[in-house]
């Protein structure tokens with residue numbers, strides 16, 4: 001079981017999942033029926049009209065340049081409250097008609113099925129798992145060439161999209177802001193509905209929607225960075241210092257004081273349970289929805305007349 005059970009949620013066949021070369025190579029695959037049916041054009045329309053989404057849960061960009069949210073959001077008065085940043089479905093539709101790509105960020109925050117998938121992947125892989133949906137009109141790119149700081153599983157839900165893959169940076173110290181060069185194309189792959197693509201963390205990419213447009217869900221998998229673990233450890237060590245411990249005034253005695261501090265840190269036992277809990281807290285795994293404190297019955301407990309008894 002282990003991680004294989006996570007891949008089974010995304011891949012149609014365990015054989016294809018076995019070819020996954022984590023962090024090193026892209027991989028095209030057939031998606032599971034569950035993954036493919038997570039989003040649809042219909043559900044996107046429903047979310048925009050009735051999902052009560054607020055900017056920046058949705059956004060529009062044109063060939064990678066963000067459109068100003070004033071152009072596609074509105075205020076709505078509900079009772080005595082003014083809700084700002086609400087979706088303006090007509091303006092969003094008009095912008096898409098003109099070539100804009102719609103992104104819906106964090107679909108797991110409002111859709112139970114996507115939340116369940118993210119929760120199960122997150123628990124199994126011990127990783128932060130989040131999603132973004134992309135709706136791109138025919139013949140348009142959804143973004144400029146770029147790199148992402150997470151591993152991405154693309155699930156093509158409807159239409160087609162041609163993925164252009166660029167280089168994978170060498171080493172661990174590359175910058176997200178360094179875009180891939182146009183001459184660094186390594187592969188092109190066209191995804192049809194029901195197909196998926198694994199893009200390793202950092203691999204440059206951009207994608208062009210086919211003649212029917214494209215709707216895909218990017219499932220972003222982000223195991224804790226080593227830096228986050230060290231930060232959690234440092235916080236643990238920090239708690240062993242007195243709140244008002246300072247280095248001495250002047251520079252002369254500081255080296256000795258620092259060496260003494262390092263010696264103390266070396267002797268401090270690491271509480272693995274606390275460390276693990278701190279790392280776990282970075283995962284933000286969606287919780288199950290059933291957390292209301294009491295069951296709602298259907299009947300009265302006697303003594304007071306029910307509405308039906310008041311009828312003539």
Ligand SMILES: [Fe+2]
Nearest residue numbers: 146147148205
């Ligand atoms: Fe991306």
